[in-house]
Amino acid sequence: MKRILILANNDIGLYKFRKELIQRLVKNYKVYISLPYGNYVPELEDMGCEFIETPISRRGTNPITDLKLMWHYKEIIKNIKPNLVLTYTIKPNIYGGIVSRISKVPYIPNITGLGTAVENEGILQKVTLFLYRLALKKSHCVFFQNKENERFLTSRVFIKRKRLIPGSGVNLHQYSLLEYPHSTETHFLFIARIMKEKGIDEYLEAAEYIRENYPYTRFHVLGFCEGEYESKLREMQKRKIIEYHGMQSDVKQFHEFAHCTIHPTYYPEGMSNVLLESAASGRPIITTNRSGCKEIVDEQKNGYIVEEKNSLDLINKIEMFLKLKYEDKKSMGISGRIKMEKEFDRNIIVNSYSEEIDKILG
Known part of the structure; x- marks a missing residue:
């Protein structure tokens, strides 16, 4: 069975916004998820995912910590030999993308937002854009969630293939049309x-x-x-x-x-x-x-x-x-x-x- 590795920075977002995709994937592929442990990990395991605990400092900018994350991704890819890597959020997109590129594994990043590091001009923006250039160059396809993110990044980073999707979408059954409330307040x-x-x-x-x-x-x-x-x-x-x-x-x-x-x-x-x-x-x-x-x-x-x-x-x-x-x-x-x-x-x-x-x- 072919293997898909998903790199993310938290369990909540993966479960709440990617659950339907995972449900489809586990029918045909062996699915591994790499992220920090959280309350939704057992739910993801029950769906058929194999969990790999991966500490991530979501908003930290310590280069040593980020190098450790990249090394961890390298070891994960070396051990499970995925046929495809899917990444979400900034650090998995960047460091997972770089390691996937080096390992010559196909990968698909999802730009869930550029973050303040990219939005605000300065040295951090320059460093982050440089890392994006390394990470996205060989990606199979980059998913963007809004046009402005797409315009900004593609004007500064070479991306050979991209698709614009409507965010994470919404589960229309889970969030059904509710009766509009009658109340004096x-x-x-x-x-x-x-x-x-x-x-x-x-x-x-x-x-x-x-x-x-x-x-x-x-x-x-x-x-x-x-x-x-x-x-x-x-x-x-x-x-x-x-x-x-x-x-x-x-x-x-x-x-x-x-x-x-x-x-x-x-x-x-x-x-x-x-x-x-x-x-x-x-x-x-x-x-x-x-x-x-x-x-x-x-x-x-x-x-x-x-x-x-x-x-x-x-x-x-x-x-x-x-x-x-x-x-x-x-x-x-x-x-x-x-x-x-x-x-x-x-x-x-x-x-x-x-x-x-x-x-x-x-």
Whole structure:
């Protein structure tokens, strides 16, 4: 049986966003997964994957640590002799790509976002782009999740073959169209890692203004909290401006009562899964004019687009949403669902991978 090796930086993303692809792969291939141990590893093993524990410093820039990762990938490829390597996220794409190239193993990287190292000019950007040149040159095909990432990288790095896919897509059965809630209060959701670049400051500022002027509104915050925001969230919850729910493994229960998802990010996204899942559930969305987010919104049809880092624009769009009639809000949600069915069905991604894999493995 031919062998496929998947390199990733965490189990959560692999299980939640690549599960359907893995389910298809294990039917025909022996599938190995290389990533740090996490709670979803047993689920992936139950699907038929063989797990190889691989420590990764996701945001660290220590060259010694990264060299150890590259050496680890070299040993893995030497031992299991894969017929194909699939990589996701920056470090697996770069170091897994370089080792696959050296080992002369076909490989397919997925650019899930360029990250701040590439987006911000400086020495780190130059080093990262140099590494991308080494990693991507001999790839069979590079998958991009949005056009701006594709334009930026292909203008600086030679890529012989590429495909644009709609992010990770969304499982339309798992995130089915929910009944739009009838309630006297209007509930907004923020779902993201609680960090500056995800737009939490703009969300909190908007929540404070809107709650003061529209007391029938409720603002919810879901996600793992970076330490610097913990006290601020607790203080704003005490003042009843927000409701902080912490990290949630299943957000569907929140979509059931929510009227709108707000994602004011300016983080370098591939394609926002938060927005895809919200739209698939029939919820209008408000997000920034940023690649990986703006593609999911048809302005005033299924949501609104705001300028990044602009709290006043966010407040304005929230007020526009609040002034809509119930049926118009509901219609927005349905339009979002239709858009997901046409453009972002996860089967599109699974089929794209299957086509490329068949070209290599037959």
